[in-house]
Amino acid sequence: MTIPIRPRRSALYMPGSNARALEKAKSLDVDCLLLDLEDAVAPDAKDLARTQIGDAVAAGGYGEREIVIRINGLDTPWGETDLQMAVKSTADAILVPKVNAPSDLQRVAHMLSLHNAPSKLQLWAMMETPEAMLNAAAIGACGKDPEIRLSCFVMGTNDLAKETRARLTPGRAAMMPWLMTCVAAARAGGIDILDGVYNAFQDEEGFASECAQGADMGMDGKTLIHPKQLAPCHAAFSPSVDDVAWARKINDAFDLPENANKGAIQVDGKMVERLHADMGKRVIMIADAIAARA
Ligand code: COA
Ligand code: MG
Numbered sequence: 001m002t003i004p005i006r007p008r009r010s011a012l013y014m015p016g017s018n019a020r021a022l023e024k025a026k027s028l029d030v031d032c033l034l035l036d037l038e039d040a041v042a043p044d045a046k047d048l049a050r051t052q053i054g055d056a057v058a059a060g061g062y063g064e065r066e067i068v069i070r071i072n073g074l075d076t077p078w079g080e081t082d083l084q085m086a087v088k089s090t091a092d093a094i095l096v097p098k099v100n101a102p103s104d105l106q107r108v109a110h111m112l113s114l115h116n117a118p119s120k121l122q123l124w125a126m127m128e129t130p131e132a133m134l135n136a137a138a139i140g141a142c143g144k145d146p147e148i149r150l151s152c153f154v155m156g157t158n159d160l161a162k163e164t165r166a167r168l169t170p171g172r173a174a175m176m177p178w179l180m181t182c183v184a185a186a187r188a189g190g191i192d193i194l195d196g197v198y199n200a201f202q203d204e205e206g207f208a209s210e211c212a213q214g215a216d217m218g219m220d221g222k223t224l225i226h227p228k229q230l231a232p233c234h235a236a237f238s239p240s241v242d243d244v245a246w247a248r249k250i251n252d253a254f255d256l257p258e259n260a261n262k263g264a265i266q267v268d269g270k271m272v273e274r275l276h277a278d279m280g281k282r283v284i285m286i287a288d289a290i291a292a293r294a
Contacts, residue, residue, distance in 0.1 A: 005282070005285045005286060005289060006031075006066070006289065007031050007221075007238075007286055007289050007290050007293065008031050008032055008066070008152065008192055008194060008220045008221045009031050009220070009221040009222075009233060009234050009237035009238060009290075010030050010031045010032065010221055010222065010224055010229075010230055010233045010234060010237070011030075011031065011032035011033070011034050011068070011154070011194050011221060011222070011223045011224065012025070012028065012030045012032070012033055012034065012223075012224045012225070012226075012227065012229075012230065013034045013036050013040060013070075013197070013223060013224065013225055014033065014034070014035060014036060014040075015036050015040035015041050015049065016035050016036055016037050016040075016041055016048075016049030016050065016052055016053040017040075017041050017042070017045040017048055017049040017052065019052055019056075022035070022052060022053070022056040023056075024227070025062065025065070026061045026062055026063070028227055028230060029230055029231075029234070030065055030224075030227075030230055031065065031066060031221065032065065032066040032067075032068055032194075032221075033062065033065050033066070033067050033068065034068050034070055034095060034154075034223065035053045035056075035057070035067065035068065035069050035070065035091075036049075036070045037049050037050055037053065037069065037070060037071055037072055037078065037082050038070050038071065038072050038073075038097045039097070039159075046072070046078045050078070050081065050082060050085050053069060053085070053089075054085045054088070054089060057069075057089040057090060057091055058089065058090070060090075064293055066092045066093070067089075067090070067091045067092050067093075068091065068092060068093040068094070068095050068124055069082070069085075069086040069089065069091045069093075069094055069095065070094075070095040070097060070126075071083050071086060071094055071095070071096065071097070072097065073096075073097050073098055074107060074108065074111070080111070083108070083111055083112075083115070084115060086121075087112060087115045087116075087117045087118075087121065091121065092120070092121070092122060093121065093122040093123065093124045093151065093152070094108065094112075094121065094122075094123055094124070095124040095125075095126060095154060096108050096123060096124065096125050096126060097126045097128070097156075098126060098128060098129055098132075098156075098159070099125040099126055099127065099129075099132055099139060100129050100131035100132055100135065101131060101132075101135045101138065101139065102135070102138050102139055102141070102142050102148075105123060105125060105139065105142050105148050105150060106142075106148065108123060109123065109147055109148045109149060112149070113147075121149065122149050122150070122151040122152070123148060123149050123150050123151070124150070124151065124152040124153070124154055125139060125142075125150060125152070125153055125154070126154050126156045126159075127139070127153050127154065127155055127156060127160075127182050128155070128156025128157070128158075128159035128160050128163070129159065129160070129163055130160075130163050130164050133160070133164075133178045133181060133182070136178075136181050136182050136184075136185035137184075137185050137188065139153075139185065139189075140153070140182075140184075140185030140186050140187075140188050140189035140191065141185075141188065141189050142189065143186070143189030143190045143191035144189055144190060150189070150191055151191050151192065152186075152191055152192040152193065152194065152220075153182055153185070153186045153191060153192070153193040153194070154193075154194045154223055155179060155182060155193070155194065155195055155196040155219075155223070156196060157172075157175060157195075157196025157197065158196070158197065158199070160175065160178065160196075161175075168199075170206065170209075171213075172210070172213070175196075179195070179196075179217060180217060183217055183218045183219065187218070192220040192221075193218075193219055193220055194219060194220060194221050194222060194223050195210075195211075195214035195217075195219040195221070195222040195223065196222075196223060197222075197223045197224065197225050198210050198211075198222075198224075198225075198229070199225070201225055201226040201228060201229055204232065207229060207232060208232050208235075208236065210222075211232060211233055211235075211236035211237065212236050214236070214237075215236050215237055219237075220237070221233070221237050222236075222237065238286075238287070238290055239283045239286055239287045239290075243283050243287075244283060244284060244287045246280065247279075247280030247281070247283040247284050248280070248284060249267060249268075250267050250272045250276055250277050250280050251277050251280050251281060251284070253265060253267050253272070254274060254277045
């Protein structure tokens, strides 16, 4: 599906069982909230978490923040009840955990239509299993199927490390082929993709370097576990003043009458093509959307 440009620089997880976090979210500068019913919630707390998330979303107060509810898998005792709660809520998306193949998303999409889900409700997919890495292209292609409503991939690097036994080391060398495969799959499907979490939330230097790496890789943003990760994450994933100025400059250059029929021109000693101007247009749109939000 074609998604309107929406900044998704930061997506903060919070356990649905943590009422204080759900309240605190209303005052945080964050693009997306990932209200969790799955891994961050113990089995005994699943019912409480579901009720708290349902009540918090109904009460509102989250402003422009995109609200995403991570449900338990449909093969667990909680998944279907979670889905019913999410469908009745005003959330923007359901995050489906441990997607292995397109059939997992088709199954959720089918349930959404059975429960008459509002048409604006999207699906996001956790990419966190070995099967998902091998099926990434097919899962990403669900982004082209309006019945499935897929609009975003979320890398689940902790589960991926567990299931593959690959280690999460500084620089993430072992993860890199999967991360980049998923970036390509997301782009081919026309959807967004968010990088995995950085567990050591007190390690500011390590976090900043992983944010920069994710931005270089083409990730749209990063999933976060703690509010202190928000500001450095936004710094890494927002277009810089220089990026925006350059984007405007090359677009202005191509708009000049003498360049109307040219495919490549020189600006400040660099070759730029129309594809660079198109990339620049996206930078400008993201920067404008961020500015409109502030
Ligand atoms: N969302 C919203 N608020 C959060 C938060 C989160 N993910 N993590 C911490 N906070 C709040 C705390 O409530 C606290 O607020 P307060 O000072 O107003 O009381 C403040 O930020 C500072 O928290 P701190 O004491 O540093 O951390 P903690 O020990 O309370 O919590 C974690 C640490 C890791 C348990 C917590 O950050 C967390 O649960 N993160 C999300 C985990 C998760 O969802 N994982 C699943 C996906 S990987
Ligand atoms: Mg997981």
